[in-house]
Amino acid sequence: MLMDGVPLLYEVPPILHQLRAVGVEMHYHPTRKYLRCLVIFFTFLFFMLLVYIPMFHSVRSRDDPVHAVSIAGWAHNRSRDLRLYVLPDNATAIIAQPDLCGQQLFLLIVVCSAVTNFEARAAIRETWASVASTSNNNTKTVKVAFLLGDPDNSTLQEQVEEESIRHGDVIQEGFIDSYNNLTLKTVMMLKWVHSYCTSAHFIMKTDDDMFVNINNLIKLLKVKGGPGLLLGTLICGAKPILDANSKWYSPRYMYAGRVYPNYVSGTGYVMAADVAQNLYRVALRTPLFHLEDVYLTGVCARKAGIRPRDYPGFTYGHRRMDPCVLNEPSVITSHRVDMTEMRKVWTRMHSPSLDCTAFAASQKPTSKASGKKVVSVRRPGNRCV
The missing domain is CATH 3.90.550 (Spore Coat Polysaccharide Biosynthesis Protein SpsA; Chain A)
Structure with a gap:
């Protein structure tokens, strides 16, 4: 009951949802922020481990013979004394x-x-x-x-x-x-x-x-x-x-x-x-x-x-199986040769009717400096020469 000039002995408590609103503002919001940071941190750490662990094992396998993938027939613990x-x-x-x-x-x-x-x-x-x-x-x-x-x-x-x-x-x-x-x-x-x-x-x-x-x-x-x-x-x-x-x-x-x-x-x-x-x-x-x-x-x-x-006459590449190519004076080898193709080109290489005149002309461009013909035999690129 209210009395004039006399302070109230009690006050009506605030509405519950107002208290909760104040609580969220003062206490709950910072906690949620920290949790969010922790989730981001551990997610980042998880993905870093996913990347690091395979890299670690890869490097380890390269330098540690126990963990390296073995060559078939020549495991790390097998003697290689010839x-x-x-x-x-x-x-x-x-x-x-x-x-x-x-x-x-x-x-x-x-x-x-x-x-x-x-x-x-x-x-x-x-x-x-x-x-x-x-x-x-x-x-x-x-x-x-x-x-x-x-x-x-x-x-x-x-x-x-x-x-x-x-x-x-x-x-x-x-x-x-x-x-x-x-x-x-x-x-x-x-x-x-x-x-x-x-x-x-x-x-x-x-x-x-x-x-x-x-x-x-x-x-x-x-x-x-x-x-x-x-x-x-x-x-x-x-x-x-x-x-x-x-x-x-x-x-x-x-x-x-x-x-x-x-x-x-x-x-x-x-x-x-x-x-x-x-x-x-x-x-x-x-x-x-x-x-x-x-x-x-x-x-x-x-x-x-x-x-x-x-020497450029050797090659680990495949030359064109043309009798005129293989008869070039500088040619020594050709790689990845099909045996049926080899028989055919060999017969043509030794045919009396073989004429490489046109081929020779196409392979000998004129040098502007000397006016002479220059032979060019191609092979795969080689950084040594």
């Missing part, structure tokens, strides 16, 4: 062909071939390798041989032995024939040369999807050949590929460097006899690396003090 596999003091060849080289051999061409590639070897024998059996070139004898591994299959092995008896040009060593064993295969080639073919002045290594112009190669070696020669398509400044999905993946436990030494492409290169012997000796004391051209013509060549050199 002497354990090459057995330099033992005879390891399944098919040795000890009489293949003979006494006077100018050039030996060894084609590294997969066991199952019977058709590729047949096509090579019928085409560019047929020159070797007829080439004398002033007593400059040439032989072509095919190097195989062990198929671990009795049926395939019987077929290989029949092929060897029929043609006498198959060399077979006792290792599993696989892509990641190509280094082992090439070192086995050097072992065979060391054991059975010291009479050869030059040795060429190539693959069974290659075309080789033997006559042009002989002419080249007569001019540029000599001790210390290691010649092919020079590759400079190449970096190891750390992507495990790549065919050329190179984990750090296999190769710790950031850049490969200069090397020549394994699709086709030629070396002098002294280089073959030196590379073989150095390889026996150098840990295996599965990319054979990098290993042998890069890592081992550097250790041996051998300098790989470039």
Whole structure:
């Protein structure tokens, strides 16, 4: 009850929703603000972890062999001492062909071939390798041989032995024939040369999807050949590929460097006899690396003090399968050659009616300075030259 001049003993309390409004203004709003900040912070942290963790494992796998993706057949804890596999003091060849080289051999061409590639070897024998059996070139004898591994299959092995008896040009060593064993295969080639073919002045290594112009190669070696020669398509400044999905993946436990030494492409290169012997000796004391051209013509060549050199007649690319192109004096190799196509172009190359006059004119633009014709043979870009 109200009384004049007397203060009220109590007041009517504020309306509840007014108090809540004041509470929200004074207490609840700052709390919601802090919560919002925390949510943003933890969301940001979560996304940062999503990015960082894969990067951490990627870097860790590159530098830590335990966590790196292994090369098939060459895990980080497997010995890469080549002497354990090459057995330099033992005879390891399944098919040795000890009489293949003979006494006077100018050039030996060894084609590294997969066991199952019977058709590729047949096509090579019928085409560019047929020159070797007829080439004398002033007593400059040439032989072509095919190097195989062990198929671990009795049926395939019987077929290989029949092929060897029929043609006498198959060399077979006792290792599993696989892509990641190509280094082992090439070192086995050097072992065979060391054991059975010291009479050869030059040795060429190539693959069974290659075309080789033997006559042009002989002419080249007569001019540029000599001790210390290691010649092919020079590759400079190449970096190891750390992507495990790549065919050329190179984990750090296999190769710790950031850049490969200069090397020549394994699709086709030629070396002098002294280089073959030196590379073989150095390889026996150098840990295996599965990319054979990098290993042998890069890592081992550097250790041996051998300098790989470039010549544009070699290429790891595919040239146009035109008889006039392949008959160019500067052409030595072409890569990724289809065997059916090879047979066709080989027939055309040796046809009496072949006329390359128009082709030669188109490939020899006139030099403004001299007025002379300049030959231009194209191949894939190369930062070395």
